[in-house]
Amino acid sequence: MVDLKSILDVGAPILAFTTLFAVGLDLAPEDFARVKRAPLVVAAGLLAPLVLLPALAFALIWWFAPNPAVEAGLLLVASCPIGGISNTYSYLARASTALSVTLTGLSCALAVVTIPLLTGTFERFQRDALRVDAPVTTLLTQLVFMLALPLAVGMIARRRWPAWARARRPAFQRLAFVLLGLLLLLVLSVEARRVSAMLGDVVLLAAAFVTASFAVGWLTGAAVRADAADRFTLASEFATRNVTIAAVIAVTLLGRVEFAVFASVYFLTELPIMLAAVAVRRWRLR
Numbered sequence: 001m002v003d004l005k006s007i008l009d010v011g012a013p014i015l016a017f018t019t020l021f022a023v024g025l026d027l028a029p030e031d032f033a034r035v036k037r038a039p040l041v042v043a044a045g046l047l048a049p050l051v052l053l054p055a056l057a058f059a060l061i062w063w064f065a066p067n068p069a070v071e072a073g074l075l076l077v078a079s080c081p082i083g084g085i086s087n088t089y090s091y092l093a094r095a096s097t098a099l100s101v102t103l104t105g106l107s108c109a110l111a112v113v114t115i116p117l118l119t120g121t122f123e124r125f126q127r128d129a130l131r132v133d134a135p136v137t138t139l140l141t142q143l144v145f146m147l148a149l150p151l152a153v154g155m156i157a158r159r160r161w162p163a164w165a166r167a168r169r170p171a172f173q174r175l176a177f178v179l180l181g182l183l184l185l186l187v188l189s190v191e192a193r194r195v196s197a198m199l200g201d202v203v204l205l206a207a208a209f210v211t212a213s214f215a216v217g218w219l220t221g222a223a224v225r226a227d228a229a230d231r232f233t234l235a236s237e238f239a240t241r242n243v244t245i246a247a248v249i250a251v252t253l254l255g256r257v258e259f260a261v262f263a264s265v266y267f268l269t270e271l272p273i274m275l276a277a278v279a280v281r282r283w284r285l286r
Contacts, residue, residue: 014179015088015176016084016087016088016150017150018150018176018179019087019088019091019150019179020087021150021151021153021157021172022154022169022173022176023091023097023101023150023154024151024154024156024157024158025154025155025158025165025172026154026169028155028158032098034098035096035098035099035102038226040224041099041224041230041234042102042106044220044221044223044226045099045103045217045220045237045238046103046106046107048220049082049213049237049238050114050118052216052220053078053216054075054118054122056078056209056212057074057075057077057078057209060205061074061075064201064204064208066201066202066205069262070202070205070262072262073246073262073263074206074262075122076246076249076263077243077262077263078209079118079122080111080242080245081104081107081111081115081241081245082240082241083242083243083244084104084242086104086236086237086239087101088176089240089277089278090232090233090236093282094229094281094285095230095233096230096232096233099233100237101151103233103237105148107237108242111242111245115245115249202262203269206266206269206270207269207273209266210239210270210273211239211273213239214235214238214239215235217234217235217236217239218232220234220238221233221234232277232281239270239273240270240274241266243264243267247263
């Protein structure tokens with residue numbers, strides 16, 4: 001029987017590779033040079049979530065008073081780096097894709113330090129043992145094969161065959177939309193029973209965290225005087241957590257499968273909310 005982990009293990013890498021190849025077709029070195037000229041925006045997108053998202057998680061725990069397993073799952077998700085699918089959201093929304101790629105890569109690289117630091121801090125306030133070391137192998141694999149490689153291939157293709165790249169960009173963008181929609185439908189079909197059973201608790205908490213994180217990211221962008229495209233990207237980076245890392249930590253390092261439930265439902269809840277945000281931005285750009 002197909003489960004959520006199998007879908008994410010296959011679907012997420014295919015979606016990430018396709019989207020980041022399309023991103024590479026649309027990026028040039030000067031796009032990253034622009035990011036380098038905005039160090040305050042990069043610093044805000046990288047460092048602010050380390051403080052604001054845990055604070056937001058504790059506020060929601062106080063408000064919703066979930067059971068200990070859900071509480072631990074939320075804190076685990078809040079301590080994880082930015083998820084690679086954030087690049088898809090920024091690309092489809094025509095926001096600052098170079099900024100998104102930069103923040104995702106740096107966040108995953110820093111996670112070796114930030115995950116043990118945050119989970120160690122959470123353990124002082126949480127009833128279940130949560131202190132863990134970051135899964136370095138998984139992080140490196142994601143950085144190389146799901147971020148750097150497809151992006152580099154796309155940028156090389158743009159440089160060597162610019163006419164082909166210009167002609168194919170719209171098709172790859174549509175393909176990314178289709179793959180994201182298919183992934184959402186597959187997850188919904190497999191997890192319908194679990195979601196309906198948890199609708200009154202986990203889904204509402206996950207939706208609150210996604211929405212509030214997006215709003216906090218947007219306000220952070222406004223605070224550092226980022227433009228509209230950068231603000232949307234910062235909001236997406238705040239709201240998108242690496243649920244693969246959360247699941248790996250929960251299952252392999254902590255041996256607590258129940259902690260991974262919130263990560264799964266979080267991803268399921270995040271997708272439609274972020275797709276709605278992408279649709280609103282594209283509508284406003286018209």
